[in-house]
Amino acid sequence: MSLSRRKLITTGLAAAAGATGLAAADRLARRYGLIPPDSAGIYGPGETLTYAAQRLLASHSFAREFPRSMISAAPFLNETSPLTDNFKRQQAHGFSDWRLTVDGAVAHTASFSVADLRALGRRSQITEIACEEGWSYIAEWIGTPLSAVLRETGILPHARYIVYFSDQPDWWESIDMPEALHPQTVLAWGMNDADLPVGFGGPLRMRVARQLGYKNVKYITRITATDSLKPFGKGLGSASPEAGYAWYAGI
Amino acid sequence: MIKPRHTALVRFTHWITVVSFAALLVTGLELVVSHPRFYWGETGNVNIHPAFTLPLPTSRGTVDNGYGSNMPDQNGWSRALHFQAAWLLVLTGAVYLVAGILSGHFRRNLVPLPGQRTARACLHRIAQYLRRAPADPAESSSYNVLQRWAYLAVIFVLFPLVLWTGLALSPVFEGAFPAAVMLLGGRQSARTLHFFLTWALVAFLAVHLVMIAVHGFWRLTRAMLTGRAATPPALPENQP
Numbered sequence: 001m002s003l004s005r006r007k008l009i010t011t012g013l014a015a016a017a018g019a020t021g022l023a024a025a026d027r028l029a030r031r032y033g034l035i036p037p038d039s040a041g042i043y044g045p046g047e048t049l050t051y052a053a054q055r056l057l058a059s060h061s062f063a064r065e066f067p068r069s070m071i072s073a074a075p076f077l078n079e080t081s082p083l084t085d086n087f088k089r090q091q092a093h094g095f096s097d098w099r100l101t102v103d104g105a106v107a108h109t110a111s112f113s114v115a116d117l118r119a120l121g122r123r124s125q126i127t128e129i130a131c132e133e134g135w136s137y138i139a140e141w142i143g144t145p146l147s148a149v150l151r152e153t154g155i156l157p158h159a160r161y162i163v164y165f166s167d168q169p170d171w172w173e174s175i176d177m178p179e180a181l182h183p184q185t186v187l188a189w190g191m192n193d194a195d196l197p198v199g200f201g202g203p204l205r206m207r208v209a210r211q212l213g214y215k216n217v218k219y220i221t222r223i224t225a226t227d228s229l230k231p232f233g234k235g236l237g238s239a240s241p242e243a244g245y246a247w248y249a250g251i
Numbered sequence: 252m253i254k255p256r257h258t259a260l261v262r263f264t265h266w267i268t269v270v271s272f273a274a275l276l277v278t279g280l281e282l283v284v285s286h287p288r289f290y291w292g293e294t295g296n297v298n299i300h301p302a303f304t305l306p307l308p309t310s311r312g313t314v315d316n317g318y319g320s321n322m323p324d325q326n327g328w329s330r331a332l333h334f335q336a337a338w339l340l341v342l343t344g345a346v347y348l349v350a351g352i353l354s355g356h357f358r359r360n361l362v363p364l365p366g367q368r369t370a371r372a373c374l375h376r377i378a379q380y381l382r383r384a385p386a387d388p389a390e391s392s393s394y395n396v397l398q399r400w401a402y403l404a405v406i407f408v409l410f411p412l413v414l415w416t417g418l419a420l421s422p423v424f425e426g427a428f429p430a431a432v433m434l435l436g437g438r439q440s441a442r443t444l445h446f447f448l449t450w451a452l453v454a455f456l457a458v459h460l461v462m463i464a465v466h467g468f469w470r471l472t473r474a475m476l477t478g479r480a481a482t483p484p485a486l487p488e489n490q491p
Contacts, residue, residue: 062426
């Protein structure tokens with residue numbers, strides 16, 4: 001009898017300790033940014049483990065860069081939805097009027113033309129872009145590091161995410177600050193030593209070298225710094241989780 | 252008290268593995284349908300000649316292999332479940348490995364006995380199977396040499412390889428450990444190997460299920476569920 005009571009008390013204490021431990025782990029994980037914005041659903045545990053593991057173990061790692069000889073001769077052009085009227089108008093003017101607006105938790109809101117961005121900084125890297133479907137290609141991506149743009153506008157200390165929007169309706173994504181400030185995250189305007197072709201996202205594409213293709217949104221028009229993703233869309237972080245895909249795609 | 256045929260650790264991790272593997276297999280096939288072409292090397296897409304193509308309709312318009320693209324697109328939840336099941340399997344596998352080493356499970360139950368680490372011992376047991384000879388009584392409480400080699404291969408070769416080739420598809424993993432991907436022949440080679448390793452595991456599962464069916468499906472399943480010895484000693488008949 002006393003044995004079973006002791007067992008009961010031990011089990012109760014262990015359960016209480018476990019619950020407290022989990023709560024403490026949850027608080028710590030939130031403070032250190034290890035919980036993705038789409039962690040609420042039934043696949044939340046898996047998403048959270050993947051995101052937390054990569055943030056803890058490989059936050060500063062670089063996407064693999066390849067020799068020039070490995071650039072794909074025929075990169076696959078993944079079609080997008082039909083181009084908007086606004087886009088076609090801009091295209092007719094050689095994108096000279098294309099503007100990138102930077103707002104939200106920045107020291108001062110700013111707007112850049114592609115020429116302004118080119119003057120801000122240049123990074124070229126030969127990396128592989130992999131689609132979640134399974135195919136991939138290697139290209140040289142040339143652009144302005146996102147960190148250089150954010151340095152120009154100033155970023156407020158409470159900013160935790162960068163949200164970015166396409167000219168295409170309902171196409172938007174977001175990344176955390178470690179990804180946004182990563183040297184390989186660039187606003188690409190060039191590809192393989194030429195201007196970035198429209199089919200591959202020209203005039204301006206967010207190239208997130210360490211994540212799957214769908215985080216690399218084409219036709220970027222606006223960037224917003226924010227401390228919370230809740231006010232955007234359904235609050236899951238980006239358009240991808242609203243369609244059932246993981247917000248974090250470092251995979 | 253009768254010593255259990257399978258320890259609680261083995262039973263618990265076995266059934267979690269069953270659930271995880273089923274989820275991984277179904278979702279993996281779902282994902283393949285969005286691009287049922289396989290390549291060798293670092294890159295692969297519809298502009299590159301594939302190593303082989305599966306004769307399947309696809310779920311995406313980006314690839315046309317002649318069978319239409321009318322399959323439902325289920326990549327979203329499939330990948331989410333694939334990763335969740337993979338985490339469950341990896342964590343369960345870690346518990347099993349550590350406990351298996353500490354408890355002597357591998358040494359005692361899975362490493363072939365000293366006199367049996369030969370091809371001759373394996374061939375002998377295969378011949379017994381083919382003749383449908385009655386099993387050695389010792390087999391009711393321990394694994395035979397073929398079972399030992401098969402389980403060791405699955406636990407220490409196939410599962411680690413399928414995990415390695417799966418991780419190799421992660422851009423962050425490839426960036427952090429490029430040599431681990433180059434060793435496999437590149438990203439697309441890793442994807443192709445991941446596919447074949449899956450079928451190697453399915454082949455093991457098929458043999459495993461056939462053997463269970465031949466030797467008493469419910470009796471052996473019950474032993475893996477409850478741990479009770481497969482052939483408990485008979486009770487005295489005049490028990491009140």
